[in-house]
Amino acid sequence: xxxxxxSQKNILLCITGGIAAYKAADxxxxxxxxxxxxxxxxxxxxxxxxxxxxxxxxxxxxARVDMWTEAGGQPIPHVQMAAAADLVIVxxxxxxxxxxxxxxxxxxxLTSTLLATHVPWVLAPAMESxxxxxxxxxxxxxxxxxxxxxxxxxxxxRLASGALGVGRMAEPVEIxxxxxxxxxxxxxxxxxxxxxxAGGTQEPLDxxxxxxxxxxxKMGVALAEVARDLGADVTLVHAPLAMPVPYGVDGVRxxxxxxxxxAVLDRLPQTEILIGAAAVADFRPAEAASQKIKKxxxxxxxxxxxVRNPDILGEVATRRAQTGLPAVVVGFAAxxxxxxxxxAAKLAAKRLDIIVANDVTEPGSGFGxxxxxxxxxxxxxxxxxxxxxxxxxxxxxxxxAAAALGGRTRQEAEAS
Ligand code: C5P
Numbered sequence: 122x123x124x125x126x127x128s129q130k131n132i133l134l135c136i137t138g139g140i141a142a143y144k145a146a147d148x149x150x151x152x153x154x155x156x157x158x159x160x161x162x163x164x165x166x167x168x169x170x171x172x173x174x175x176x177x178x179x180x181x182x183x184a185r186v187d188m189w190t191e192a193g194g195q196p197i198p199h200v201q202m203a204a205a206a207d208l209v210i211v212x213x214x215x216x217x218x219x220x221x222x223x224x225x226x227x228x229x230x231l232t233s234t235l236l237a238t239h240v241p242w243v244l245a246p247a248m249e250s251x252x253x254x255x256x257x258x259x260x261x262x263x264x265x266x267x268x269x270x271x272x273x274x275x276x277x278x279r280l281a282s283g284a285l286g287v288g289r290m291a292e293p294v295e296i297x298x299x300x301x302x303x304x305x306x307x308x309x310x311x312x313x314x315x316x317x318x319a320g321g322t323q324e325p326l327d328x329x330x331x332x333x334x335x336x337x338x339k340m341g342v343a344l345a346e347v348a349r350d351l352g353a354d355v356t357l358v359h360a361p362l363a364m365p366v367p368y369g370v371d372g373v374r375x376x377x378x379x380x381x382x383x384a385v386l387d388r389l390p391q392t393e394i395l396i397g398a399a400a401v402a403d404f405r406p407a408e409a410a411s412q413k414i415k416k417x418x419x420x421x422x423x424x425x426x427x428v429r430n431p432d433i434l435g436e437v438a439t440r441r442a443q444t445g446l447p448a449v450v451v452g453f454a455a456x457x458x459x460x461x462x463x464x465a466a467k468l469a470a471k472r473l474d475i476i477v478a479n480d481v482t483e484p485g486s487g488f489g490x491x492x493x494x495x496x497x498x499x500x501x502x503x504x505x506x507x508x509x510x511x512x513x514x515x516x517x518x519x520x521x522a523a524a525a526l527g528g529r530t531r532q533e534a535e536a537s
Contacts, residue, residue: 125517126304126350127297128156133206133238135231136176138166140281141213141247141290146171148212148293149179155297160202161185162231164218188230199230203237208300211235213247213290216258222270223261241303242270245296250286273299273368298368301350308352309524315353316392316447317345318385318399318433320360322378326425327410331376335488336400338362340453340512344396345370347516351524353394358384360399378402378430385433389440392447394523397434398477400455400488405430438472449526451475451519457482464498474500474526477519485509497522 132152136145152159161176161184173184188199211218211231218232222244227233235242244265252258253275266272274291291299305311319341323331338359345357346367356371358381366372375381378401385395404427414423434452441447452473454464457480464478478496485492494509497519507518 124155126301130207132157133209135211136163136167137215137218139213142170199234209242212245216248216252247290250288295368302369305352311352315348315394317396321400323376324405325409341398343512343516382431382433394449395447396451434471455481
């Protein structure tokens with residue numbers, strides 16, 4: 122799938138002197154794979170860590186270092202590169218260059234080029250923790266952020282010195298996500314608040330055991346990511362996931378269906394689009410034992426009584442009937458038989474706008490898989506069968522369908 126946000130974009134990737142410069146090679150490669158045109162500018166110090174040739178090879182364009190070497194018939198390279206750029210990424214950003222950028226200094230090709238740009242800057246600082254925590258660096262970082270720069274990281278972890286602390290450059294995937302978030306500003310869901318539920322709830326039997334299901338949370342995470350890329354403010358209410366909450370998404374971790382229900386209902390007054398992608402346990406053990414359940418000699422069976430959990434989307438439908446919010450509600454139907462009939466019944470019972478029907482027995486689709494083959498069923502009777510595609514692409518289709526319903530309430534949609 123082409124990357125809707127980064128494809129054909131001109132990215133000025135700036136690299137300063139720090140050991141994390143080696144990670145910038147991966148970032149450069151990921152940007153190129155996403156279809157971006159990448160121009161690389163390095164400081165002299167950066168070339169001590171990674172050779173310009175590495176970036177020239179990865180980007181397919183000559184990486185530039187020197188202000189005074191005329192290259193490719195460009196007598197004033199910093200002005201031309203600055204004018205061509207849609208976005209600047211500085212990764213890693215050293216304490217030295219961070220200070221220069223904050224002060225508007227222009228003493229090398231990198232800083233001169235950046236001073237000449239009028240596009241957003243994504244900055245990924247990387248330095249020893251004492252340099253980062255120094256009040257001077259903090260003041261410069263605050264001043265850059267106040268001028269609109271998007272700072273990503275630094276994170277906490279093992280630093281080049283071997284010490285543990287804050288100062289590690291954000292991972293390339295995070296920086297990529299930040300770049301996408303910048304291009305997403307003003308997207309079709311800009312200013313909208315989207316809540317997505319994800320993962321399989323865990324219903325405790327005792328302090329060490331629980332009942333759960335095979336949901337990986339991948340579909341919900343993809344939905345959160347794509348909603349963010351369309352410009353939305355996204356909250357992901359999730360049961361434990363095998364992957365991190367995407368950059369720029371507000372994660373709310375829950376375990377049980379009841380916790381998930383409370384977290385969703387609490388946010389309902391601010392939710393414009395709700396997507397229920399979580400696999401919520403319909404039943405939970407009637408009591409969770411306070412101590413680990415022991416087997417006794419000769420015991421052949423253990424009976425656990427289960428009681429009903431709340432139906433989250435059902436509760437949402439009741440409240441929505443009074444408030445009109447969320448304007449759009451999307452549910453998922455993971456089925457093993459009679460897919461469309463079961464999905465249509467749920468669409469009606471939960472008073473959804475869209476249900477995403479998904480036969481989880483199909484090979485390569487459904488729980489844990491990277492792909493999904495789904496059919497979208499709409500409240501007005503429309504159906505859209507989609508071919509097998511990546512979960513991120515499914516997420517685009519679902520969110521585009523949800524965005525197309527826009528802010529219209531269900532009542533308005535039914536009346537039209
Ligand atoms: O009824 P069923 O569980 O098959 O419906 C699936 C849809 O309903 C999903 O969108 C799921 O997130 C949601 N659901 C819910 N509360 C439950 C069970 C499922 O909101 N207790």
